[in-house]
Amino acid sequence: MTTQHTYRVIVRGTFQDLTDGARARLLNEVEEHGLGQMRFTPEGSLTYDRGLRHFSFRFVVVSDADDGEEMAAALAEDRAETALRALGGGAGVGFGELRSSVTDMDTMKINRKGR
Numbered sequence: 001m002t003t004q005h006t007y008r009v010i011v012r013g014t015f016q017d018l019t020d021g022a023r024a025r026l027l028n029e030v031e032e033h034g035l036g037q038m039r040f041t042p043e044g045s046l047t048y049d050r051g052l053r054h055f056s057f058r059f060v061v062v063s064d065a066d067d068g069e070e071m072a073a074a075l076a077e078d079r080a081e082t083a084l085r086a087l088g089g090g091a092g093v094g095f096g097e098l099r100s101s102v103t104d105m106d107t108m109k110i111n112r113k114g115r
Contacts, residue, residue, distance in 0.1 A: 005065040005106040008040045009076035011057040012101075013084075017094035018052060026052055026093065044079055055095075057083070065106070073100035 018026070030050055039045045040058045048055040059076040077098045085092040 003065040004062050005072075005104050007061045007063060007069065007072035007076075008103045008105060009059045009061055009072055010101045011044075011059065011073075011076050011080040011098050012054065013056075013080070013098045014054050014096040015048070015052050015093060016096045019094075022087065022093040023052060025087065044076075044083055046083065065104075069102040069104060072104075073102050076100055076102075 015026075026048065027050065030048070033046050033048050035047060037045060038047050038058055040060045042060050042062075044057040044059045046055060046057050057076070057080045059079060061072040061075050063072050063075060077100055080098060081095075084095050087093045
């Protein structure tokens with residue numbers, strides 16, 4: 001049996017070729033996707049601002065430790081692409097290449113201050 005690790009993955013990207021409908025929907029929902037809404041969740045937390053240039057998703061991914069951070073990044077990027085395609089009533093929104101940063105929460109060292 002393989003060990004499962006929990007990863008926090010931030011997927012970043014750039015909006016591209018937004019249609020008028022997609023732009024209007026994103027702007028209509030911008031308050032729901034601001035910095036105060038950032039959370040790591042399995043389904044992903046999307047954040048962007050009114051400039052509609054860049055976006056980021058925050059995911060929690062549970063995956064086999066043997067597969068490593070690369071697999072966690074690939075899974076998160078796939079989830080982000082699926083979510084972006086679902087935006088705009090199924091028409092999706094245009095986006096460029098995705099970049100990910102991954103933290104393995106099971107190997108992360110925590111420095112606790114003495115009392």
